[in-house]
Amino acid sequence: MKPFLFYLTLPFFLLIAACVTQEQFLGLENRVAVMERENSRQAALQKNKAGVLDQLTSDVKQDAKSTRENYAELKYEVHQLKERFYQVQGQMEALQHTLGTHNKRRQEEFENRLERLDNAIAKNYEKVIAIEKYMGFEPSEVTPVLGGQKDSGQGMAKDTEDGLYTFAKKLFDDGDRENARLQFENYINTYPRSKKAGNARFWIAECYYVEKWYEKAILEYQKVLETYPKSNKVAAARLKQGYAFAALGETANARLILKELIKRYPKSKEAKYAKKKLKSLK
Structure with missing residues (x-):
């Protein structure tokens, strides 16, 4: 029975095979090849994704481990800082107690230092007066004092x-x-026409010079030179102007002014000081 059926259907299959052309067969073969390549590519992608996922999982685990370790270290550092804070706080309290205990003695020492400083200032003040007299400046006008109190200047005829x-x-x-x-x-x-107007302008410049505002001092000394050329402060103004430039580090201008002073007033006390200053600028 079975051989009979085989021989009976064989012509049918042969007929179907005869209907499939060579071109159609090649097309089917290409489609199968494409599908096989696509399956291979998808398999490779899946394998790659699995590798990436494994790596990410490993990284996450490592990060979690590092985070736990960092947290432990940070917690330890915070604990150490707290301990240090309490130590410093205790030291501060002890220091405050010590300062409170010795406050009276330190105050007495401070008052003694102030007294010594006051005596030193008084001695230096006397030296300043002597220098002013030597350089031809006005000596400091000090009114005699009664009862050890300084005159505030209120009693002067201003x-x-x-x-x-x-x-x-x-x-x-x-x-x-x-x-x-x-x-x-x-x-x-x-009193713009006063004989001492130039002197007043000079002392304005001196105020700035003493305060080390040398730029302003230079301008005020220049006003003495230009506005009051016959003032007895001209040589002194030129000298101090040179000093001010030197203090600013402008040695070229300082040398120029001091040399001009020596040229104009070669026999003056200011010229002597100018020569000494020039030597220090070299």
Whole structure:
């Protein structure tokens, strides 16, 4: 029975095979090849994704481990900082207690130092007066004091020309540079033709020089040279202008001015100081 069926259907299959052309067979073969390549590619992608996933999983585990370790280290450092804070706090409390205990003794030492400093200032003040006299500057006008109290200057006749100048000069000598400048400016504005107007302008420049505001001092000294060319402060103004340039590090300008001073006033005390300053600038 079975051989009979085989022989019966064989012509049918042969007929179907005869219907498939060579071209159609090749097309089918190509499609199968493409599908096989696509399957291979998909398999490779799946394998690659699996590798990436494994790597990510490993990295996450490593990061988690590092995070736990860092957290432990950070927690330990915070603990150490707290311990250090408590130690410093204890030291501060002990120091405050010590300062409170010895406060009286330290205050006495401080007062003694102030007294010694005051004595040193008084001695230096006497030296300044001597130098002013030697260089031809006005000596400091100090009113005799009764009962050990300094004259505040309120008793001076500031409404007169000489009184206002003396008052301004005393402010300068007492170290009140700002008010001294204001009073010297007031003097110049009130008595512009006074013989001491140039001197007042010089002392304004000196206020700036003492305060180490050398740029302003240079400008004020220049006003003495230009506005009051016959003032007895011209040589001194030129000298201090050179000093101011030197203090600013402008040695070329300093040398130029000091050499001009020596040329104009070769026999003056200022020329002597200028020569000494020039040697130090070399």
